[in-house]
Structures are given as structure tokens and as C-alpha cells.
Amino acid sequence: MTSGRPATEWAWEYAGYQPAAESLRESLCTLGNGYFATRGAAPETVADDTHYPGTYAAGCYNRLVSHVAGRQVENEDMVNLPNWLPVRYRVRRDDAPPGPWLTPDSPALTAFHQRLDLRQGTLTRRLRFADGHGGHLDVEQHRLVHMGDPHLAAIRTVFRAHGWTGALDIACGLDGGVTNSGVARYRQLAGRHLTHLHTGADPDTVWLRCRTTESELRIAMAARTRVSGGGVTRDRVEHEGPRVTRALTVTLTPTRAVTLDKTVVLHTSRDPAISDPLQAAVDGARRAPRYVSLLGSHRAAWEHLWRRADVHAPGDAGRVLRLHLFHVLQTLSPHTAELDVGVPARGLHGEAYHGHVFWDELFVLPYLNLHFPEVSRALLTYRHRRLPAACRAAAEAGRAGARYPWQSGSDGREETQTLHLNPRSGRWLPDHSCRQYHVGSAIAYNVWQYCQASGDTEFLYTKGAEMLLHIARFWADAASYDAQRERYHVRGVVGPDEYHDAYPGAAEPGLDDNTYTNVTAAWVLARALDTMRALPEPRRRELFEHTALDSTELERWDEVSRRLHVPFHQGVISQFDGYGALAELDWDGYRSRYGDIRRLDRILESEGDSVNHYQASKQADVLMLGYLFAPAELAGLFDRLGYHLDDAGWQATVDYYLRRTSHGSTLSGLVHAWVLARARRGDAWRYFQEALAGDVADLQGGTTGEGIHLGAMAGTLDLVQRGLTGLEAREDALRLDPVPLPELSEYGFCVRFHDHWGVDLRVRSGRLCVSVPASGAAPIAVRLADRAVTVAPGDAHWLDLPGH
Known part of the structure; x- marks a missing residue:
């Protein structure tokens, strides 16, 4: 099974080596x-069409210029750092020349097994090679990237000879000759980010230093190697261009295994409390404990994370949820709280989207808020530090306030590519996705959700208020008044759908009155008004003076928030003004011709057509509103705007877009599952299963190998945490409105709510248990639709759910 199989609830296993599946396995491992x-690549290999040993440090970017389609194109990439994995080996027997270097691709491979241990955060590989004389070599390898010390990693390799005695050559080192080439469609772009490579060695340590070409980020690695169990007959250091290798020859016998421990330390010039990255790396490698001690402290660090964040659900769904949580925590851990980084859409797992930060935090932070609020705050602080850049972008477009970029990287400028490649047609096409200005509303939503869940009024009244103010200011200025309709319009945007970026035959890109954009803009304006009114008077005066905000502008915010236009057609909410006039697509015809039509845009473009002509959406757009807002809140938003939205109208809208969505994004199944859990429960489970399988089964056809989909992974966790429970964490109470999902009738998790660490919520057999750990904090108010209870620290309370 190419997607691997969960051997237990804490392990993910692959039996047998499958080169075609290696890219997917590398991402998932x-x-x-x-x-x-670091990707789960084989240390015996280098980057080629099968293997890609990428290593990525959060926030490490570099910019290069490429020549594409007759144009100069500038891209900023998350840099593939030097490869610390290399451990090669080959057999010497008698006086014969050494055999070939052994890899999983070697004809001599007779057995292969790989196991990802989620509880311990380790990757174990077992390989067996035949020697052609009736004997074989067993290789067992254990790998960790230390969760306690963020700069440490280690590999332990154990060699065992069966049926022979001889020598083993081992080459163990660091490789700086890497490029960003992990995404096939980017290979026409410049990818050599590292320069000024220097290597060196100490008695048992080799080191490498380099810097990036444009951002001048200094990077250093040091690798300490120690051998036990066999006599070393050769030991020398080899410098070969951008590579440094410690070359060893050891004696191997059937009676004694040889163990090689490789301990690696990584530092960059972004790190605090160091003088020089190289000195810090070399010193760290010298001081690092032995492998057994490293493994112990690494396990302990993971155990602490699982206590705070683990989700409990039965069967395969529970196992995949735990795998998703594992990868979320590897990308955004408590160490992230010390960094100036955002949420990379594809994790630290690959080079898709160039490692950029999109709106995916909209699907990630709601989960983190209730487990690691310090990480959420840091991720929002990343956005606040780039508020000046967003204000400059708005000003350059002739707008007030802040216009955040659709794709962000190091400094907050717009990083969205101007061209993108359609691999089906081979053509480079204009990319207009930078018109997804709704990313600003996503940031505002996350500010509000974080502050509600954490009770962090200090952040809300300072950085949060500043971001809300400037995002609201942008929407108020972007809205133009139509005296005939007595409505405001927002023109020239692209919504979450992404398939539609222009009207048919239009000379200019952009759409008018995208409903998701307008409704969320109205929400931002209303929440910004609430915040300005709630500010303590000294802070309000300070902020108003600093930003030249006055009552006249607040009045416009209020007016626009009540008069933004929302288009309708055929009794349903229109995705944008004019959507209902587009042609209907022959869905059955395209499915019969192409099978998988998730990327319908690429199919139509290759035919010389455009998805802009059709009522066909890539992913949830209007239905995103049902993901962000509970039914009552969404109805209230429409009521504020002067529209009536009842359950029947929303149900009709859901049904309409279900028939017209290709699900070309991993986020689409997630959002549909969330919405259908309350609108059409019978279909929710199918979409939830699709969201769970998105990466483990690589449903998007090869994209997981380029990096996991972090938003979709975190979103499945949040679907259980908030979607099925209706959990809303507000300053005064935990509010719950559970919906029964027969296929997942039992689950549980812990959350952090204000001063309470580890509030346990369990759903079982139509009952909900809320357990509050003992502490000196005040009791928690728990509110359901039909009752309210108070749970004191040290107590648990069982509640019968409505309908049971």
C-alpha cells in the first residue's frame, strides 16, 4: 500500500521498497x-528522480531571478539547506576490490521495512542486502530530529554481517552541493541558493558553513561520528568541493554488530544568543550527549507535547488524525514561539509553493489556540511585524489601511508568482491569485479567535487592535458606493475558489462582489468597531492619535459593514456577481474523458478553454462562510447586511455548490465535511474521509511528495475539536453545541482554556464529559444550547446531549 499502513495507533509502517512511492513516503516520514x-529520505542516496533529501529551517528564505518564457521572474524560496543525512556503506571481502555502495535501489536489496513512530518521533529503517555468496548484510537505522533541543539531530546505524567476515567502508558526512529542485514544475527556475561553501574537520567532527546568495543568511552544520563494536582500520577526512566526508573502514564479523552514531548540530545567523553559527554548531556537536541520552530526552519532549495536544478517536480515523497532529507539531512546535515565522502551507516538508505563507493559518491557528496559544501569538506577531509592508502595499495600490500579500515570505512583500506552469499543457500562464485580498480578513479572524480563546487582552489591545484597524480601514476604502442600489461594492478581487480570476472575455483580471470576500470584510469592520470601543480610554486615545483615526472614519466602517452587496441568483447566494450567468459544465462528460478532474482548470486550459466560462469551483468559496461562522452568527451577519438567510436558503446554497465543485484543493473536503456536519449530516462522513486521506493517499496526484498540506491536516483535527462539538471558547465560558456523527460517535481531547491546562472533553454514547484538572483557578462555565453548568477544578461533569 503506497500510502503506508498504521501498524498500531502510534506507528506508520511501510513494508517493501517502492521507488515510485518514495517521494510520498519521504514527506510523510x-x-x-x-x-x-528533514524529509524521510534514504541517507544512502542523493537527490534524483526517486529521492529528495531536503532539510528546511523555518523562516530561512532566499531570492533568485530566473528567465522564464522570455521574462525575468523573481522568486523567494524556503532554502533547501545542506544535507546532513549522508551515511553510505559498502562491503570489502578478502582482498577483492570493494563492492558497490549499497542503496535501497541496489539489486542486492532483499528486504526493506520502514517505521515512523509517532509517540517517540523516530524513523526506523531496516534493510537486508545479499552478498552473492550466501551471506547478507543487515542494516538497522534509527533517526531523530530532537524535539527538546531544536538544533540537534542524530542517526544511529547498526551493521550486522551474517555468514561472512570482512570489512565495511563507511562514508559519513555533510553535503552542501544541494539545490532547490524538489518540485518538477519549478525546475526551470533558478534553484542554487547556497554559496561560499567551506568545509573542515576536528578529531571526530566534520563541519560545513555557507551562506545564501541574496539574503546572506549564514548556515553552519557540524556532524560528530562515533563507532562502537568494531575495529577501525581506516579513518580519514575527505573534502570534495561542497562536501566533507569522514571515511571509515571497520571490521565486521558475524558475532558482533558495529554501531555508527552520527550527531548533527544546525545553526543559522537568525539564531539568538550565539556569536557565530559555525562556532555554535561545532561546540554543540562536541557537547552533545550520546545517542541513548539524546533519544531519552527527545522522547520526554514528545511525551509533553502529546499530553497537551493528543486527540483520541477510534479506528483508522483516529490513527490518521494522530499522524496529522504529528506533522502539525513538527512544523509548529513550542520552539516556533521563539521564531519570526509564519505558517508554511506545505509545512517544512518540501518545496511546493516555495515554502510561502498563505491563508492556511485560518485552518491551523484555531487548533493551536486551544493547545499552544504561545505559538498562535508568535504566528500572529509574524503578521504584525509585516503590517508596515501591508500598509505600503495598500498605499501603492491607492488604498488606505493594510493589504496583506496572498503569499508571504521573509519580509512581507507580495511573493505570489506572476507566472505559473500548467504541467498538462506545458504553458506558462499569468497568475492573478495575488488578488485574493481576503487573506487580510483571515488574519483578522485569527486575531479575534486567538484573543477569545486565550483571554489575551494585552495582545488584542496592542498588536491585535492595530492589525484589525488597518485591515478594516482597507476594506472601508476598497468599497465603492452605488447610489442606485444603495450598496457598496468591492471590485477586482479573486475569491477562495481560485479557478475564477476574470469574467469571460474581460481584458482585466478580477471579479466583483465575491460573497466570501464581502461578508468577511463586513465581519472585520464590525469586529474592529467592537475592539475600538472596548479599548481602555488611554490606549484608545494613543491608537487613534497614532493612526489619525476619528469618529468620521468609524461611522464609515459601520455604514459599509451594513451595506456591502451580496449577490444572489436562483434563490441561492452567488459566489460572485455574475456567477449565475456562466455556462453549466458537462461534469459527466469531463469525468468520463479524464477520470480525475480535480484540476479542472489545467484540463480546460490545455483544451484552449477556460474555467472562467463555467459554474465550476475548485474548492469551497461561499461555503467557507459555514466553516468560519456558526449558523446563528452567519444568519446574524446577513441580517446586519440587510439580507435574510434562513436554514432553507443556506441548505439550497450548500446543495447548489456541492454539484459544482471539483475539490481541486485538499482544503475543500475538509470545509465541506464541516459544513455538512450541520447542514446535511449524511454526507459529512464521506468528505471527512476524503480530508483524512488527502495526504496519506495523495489524492491530489503527486502533490504530497512536494510537501504535506498543513492546513488540511490541522483542519481535520479542528473538525473534531470544534466542528463536531460546536466548541466556542469565549472570555466567559466554553460554549458547546455538539452534532452527532454516527461514524465518529466517540472521541476526546484536552484543551487549554485561559488559566486551565488540560481541560478534558469526551463524547461517548450520546453523553459529553467535561473534566477540569485541579488548580487554583476559578471554575469554568460550560454552556450548551439548553443548559449551563459550572465545573470546578478537580471535578468532572457528565451531560446528556440533546436527542439522546
Whole structure:
């Protein structure tokens, strides 16, 4: 099974080596700690069409210029750092020349097994090679990227000879000759980010230093190697261009295994409390404990994370949820709280989307808020530090306030590519996705959700208020008044759908009155008004003076928040103004011709057509509103805007877009599952299963190998945490409105709510248990639709759910 199989609830296993599945396995077996991560590539190999040993440090970007389609194109990439994995080996027998270097691709491979241990955060590989004379070599390898010390990683390799005695050559080192080439469609772009490579060695340590070409980020690695169990007959250091290798020859006998421990330390010039990255790396490698001690402290660090964040659900769904949580924590751990980084859409697992930060935090932070609020705050602080850049972008477009970029990287400028490649047609096409200005509303939503869940009024009244103010200011200025309709319009945007970026035949890109954009803009304006009114008077005066905000502008915010236009057609909410006039697509015809039509845009473009002509959406757009807002809140938003939205109208809208969505994004199944859990429960489970399988089964056809889909992974966790429970964490109470999902009738998790660490919520047999750990904090108010209870620290309370 190419997607692997969960051997137990804590392990993911692959039996047998399958080169065609290696890219997917490398992504799913990535190990990381929030500071850096390394793909689960074979240490015996180098980057080629099968293997890609990428290592990425959070926030490490570099910019290069490429020549594409007759144009100069500039891209900023998350840099593939030097490869610390290399451990090669070959057999010497008698006086014969050494055999070939052994890899999983060697004809001599007779057995292969790989196991990802989620509880311990380790990757174990077992390989067996035949020697052609009736004997064989067993290789067992254990790998970790330390969750306690963010700069440490280690590999232990154990060699065992069966049926022979001889020598084993081992080459163990660091490789700086890497490029960003992990995504096939980007290979026409420049990818050599590292320069000024220097290597060196100490008695048992080799080191490498380099820097990035444009951002001048200094990077250093040091690798300490120690051998036990066999006599070393050769030991020398080899410098070969950008590579440094410690070459060893050891004696191997059937009676004694040889163990090689490789301990690696990574530092960059972004790190605090160091003088020089190289000195820090070399010193760290010298001081690092032995492998057994490292493994012990690494396990302990993971155990602490699982206590705070584990989700309990039965069967395969529970196992996949735990795998998703594992990868979320490897990308965004407590170490992330110390960094200036955002949420990379594809984790630290690959190079898709160039490692950029999109709106995926909209699906990630709601989960983190209730487990690691310090990480959420840091991720929002990343956005606040780039508020000046967002204000400059708005000003350059002739707008007030802040216009955040659709794709962000190091400094907050717009990183969205101007061209994108359609691999089906081979053509480079204009990319207009930078018109997804709704990313600003996503940031505002996350500010509000974080502050509600954490009770962090200090952040809300300072950085949060500033972001809300400037995002609201942008929407108020972007809205133009139509005296005939007595409505405001927002024109020239692209919504979450992404398939539609222009009207048919239009000379200019952009759409008018995307409903998701307008409704969320109205929400931002209303929440910004609430915040301005709630500010303590001294802070309000300070902020108003600093931003030249006055009552006249607040009045416009209020007016626009009540008069933004929402288009309708055929009794349903229109995705954008004019959507209902587009042609209907022959869905059955395209499915019969192409099978998988998730990327319908690429199919139509290759035919010389455009998805802009059709009522066909890539992913949830209007239905995203049902993901962000509970039914009552969504109805209230429409009521504020002067529209009536009842259950029947929303149900009709859901049904309409279900028939017209291709699900070309891993986020689509997630959002549909969330919405259908309350609108059409019978179909929710099918979409939830699709969201769970998105990466483990690589449903998007090869994209997981380029990096996991972090938003979809975190979103499945949040679907259980908030979607099925209706959990809303507000300053005064935990509010719950559970919906029964027969296929997942039993589950549980812990959350952090204000001063309470580890509030346990369990759903079982139509009952909900809320358990509050003992502490000196005040009791928690728990509110359901039909009752309210108070749970004191040290107590548990069982509640019968409505309908049971």
C-alpha cells in the first residue's frame, strides 16, 4: 500500500521498497521540531528522480531571478539547506576490490521495512542486502530530529554481517552541493541558493558553513561520528568541493554488530544568543550527549507535547488524525514561539509553493489556540511585524489601511508568482491569485479567535487592535458606493475558489462582489468597531492619535459593514456577481474523458478553454462562510447586511455548490465535511474521509511528495475539536453545541482554556464529559444550547446531549 499502513495507533509502517512511492513516503516520514525538519529520505542516496533529501529551517528564505518564457521572474524560496543525512556503506571481502555502495535501489536489496513512530518521533529503517555468496548484510537505522533541543539531530546505524567476515567502508558526512529542485514544475527556475561553501574537520567532527546568495543568511552544520563494536582500520577526512566526508573502514564479523552514531548540530545567523553559527554548531556537536541520552530526552519532549495536544478517536480515523497532529507539531512546535515565522502551507516538508505563507493559518491557528496559544501569538506577531509592508502595499495600490500579500515570505512583500506552469499543457500562464485580498480578513479572524480563546487582552489591545484597524480601514476604502442600489461594492478581487480570476472575455483580471470576500470584510469592520470601543480610554486615545483615526472614519466602517452587496441568483447566494450567468459544465462528460478532474482548470486550459466560462469551483468559496461562522452568527451577519438567510436558503446554497465543485484543493473536503456536519449530516462522513486521506493517499496526484498540506491536516483535527462539538471558547465560558456523527460517535481531547491546562472533553454514547484538572483557578462555565453548568477544578461533569 503506497500510502503506508498504521501498524498500531502510534506507528506508520511501510513494508517493501517502492521507488515510485518514495517521494510520498519521504514527506510523510519527515522528522522535525518546529525549528527545522528533514524529509524521510534514504541517507544512502542523493537527490534524483526517486529521492529528495531536503532539510528546511523555518523562516530561512532566499531570492533568485530566473528567465522564464522570455521574462525575468523573481522568486523567494524556503532554502533547501545542506544535507546532513549522508551515511553510505559498502562491503570489502578478502582482498577483492570493494563492492558497490549499497542503496535501497541496489539489486542486492532483499528486504526493506520502514517505521515512523509517532509517540517517540523516530524513523526506523531496516534493510537486508545479499552478498552473492550466501551471506547478507543487515542494516538497522534509527533517526531523530530532537524535539527538546531544536538544533540537534542524530542517526544511529547498526551493521550486522551474517555468514561472512570482512570489512565495511563507511562514508559519513555533510553535503552542501544541494539545490532547490524538489518540485518538477519549478525546475526551470533558478534553484542554487547556497554559496561560499567551506568545509573542515576536528578529531571526530566534520563541519560545513555557507551562506545564501541574496539574503546572506549564514548556515553552519557540524556532524560528530562515533563507532562502537568494531575495529577501525581506516579513518580519514575527505573534502570534495561542497562536501566533507569522514571515511571509515571497520571490521565486521558475524558475532558482533558495529554501531555508527552520527550527531548533527544546525545553526543559522537568525539564531539568538550565539556569536557565530559555525562556532555554535561545532561546540554543540562536541557537547552533545550520546545517542541513548539524546533519544531519552527527545522522547520526554514528545511525551509533553502529546499530553497537551493528543486527540483520541477510534479506528483508522483516529490513527490518521494522530499522524496529522504529528506533522502539525513538527512544523509548529513550542520552539516556533521563539521564531519570526509564519505558517508554511506545505509545512517544512518540501518545496511546493516555495515554502510561502498563505491563508492556511485560518485552518491551523484555531487548533493551536486551544493547545499552544504561545505559538498562535508568535504566528500572529509574524503578521504584525509585516503590517508596515501591508500598509505600503495598500498605499501603492491607492488604498488606505493594510493589504496583506496572498503569499508571504521573509519580509512581507507580495511573493505570489506572476507566472505559473500548467504541467498538462506545458504553458506558462499569468497568475492573478495575488488578488485574493481576503487573506487580510483571515488574519483578522485569527486575531479575534486567538484573543477569545486565550483571554489575551494585552495582545488584542496592542498588536491585535492595530492589525484589525488597518485591515478594516482597507476594506472601508476598497468599497465603492452605488447610489442606485444603495450598496457598496468591492471590485477586482479573486475569491477562495481560485479557478475564477476574470469574467469571460474581460481584458482585466478580477471579479466583483465575491460573497466570501464581502461578508468577511463586513465581519472585520464590525469586529474592529467592537475592539475600538472596548479599548481602555488611554490606549484608545494613543491608537487613534497614532493612526489619525476619528469618529468620521468609524461611522464609515459601520455604514459599509451594513451595506456591502451580496449577490444572489436562483434563490441561492452567488459566489460572485455574475456567477449565475456562466455556462453549466458537462461534469459527466469531463469525468468520463479524464477520470480525475480535480484540476479542472489545467484540463480546460490545455483544451484552449477556460474555467472562467463555467459554474465550476475548485474548492469551497461561499461555503467557507459555514466553516468560519456558526449558523446563528452567519444568519446574524446577513441580517446586519440587510439580507435574510434562513436554514432553507443556506441548505439550497450548500446543495447548489456541492454539484459544482471539483475539490481541486485538499482544503475543500475538509470545509465541506464541516459544513455538512450541520447542514446535511449524511454526507459529512464521506468528505471527512476524503480530508483524512488527502495526504496519506495523495489524492491530489503527486502533490504530497512536494510537501504535506498543513492546513488540511490541522483542519481535520479542528473538525473534531470544534466542528463536531460546536466548541466556542469565549472570555466567559466554553460554549458547546455538539452534532452527532454516527461514524465518529466517540472521541476526546484536552484543551487549554485561559488559566486551565488540560481541560478534558469526551463524547461517548450520546453523553459529553467535561473534566477540569485541579488548580487554583476559578471554575469554568460550560454552556450548551439548553443548559449551563459550572465545573470546578478537580471535578468532572457528565451531560446528556440533546436527542439522546
